[in-house]
Amino acid sequence: MDDGFKSRLIECGADVDTALGRFMGNESMYQKFLGRFLDDVNYEKLGQYLQAGDYEEAYKCAHAMKGVTGNLGLDSLYRKVSDLVEELRGKAAADVNAAQADALWQELKKVYEQFQEIIREHLSA
Secondary structure (H helix, E strand, O other): OOHHHHHHHHHOOOOHHHHHHHOOOOHHHHHHHHHHHHHOOHHHHHHHHHHHOOHHHHHHHHHHHHHHHHHOOOHHHHHHHHHHHHHHOOOOHHHOOHHHHHHHHHHHHHHHHHHHHHHHHHHHO
């Protein structure tokens, strides 16, 4: 893994060294899974479900993203998606604070898009 890519991930809030430990130090495998992260449909679906007010399905997507981002060491994104998971966890649609859920989604999007840009640039290089 080149130092520039690693540095950019760290600057965006990734814990690359811990994540690499999960991948037994295999940098190419870690990078492969970062690429797969970009193809994960949960991000797109999460936005659609939130917009539609389908908080039960949004919760499922957010919970899946939480696991993936945690395993990949994308800590800043993991924290954002974790906040959204907690906002949606076990609540009927009428009990979800829609404004809070949307605010959390907007924060999550910013961090996701930063990681997306860093990873895409690296993979296309």
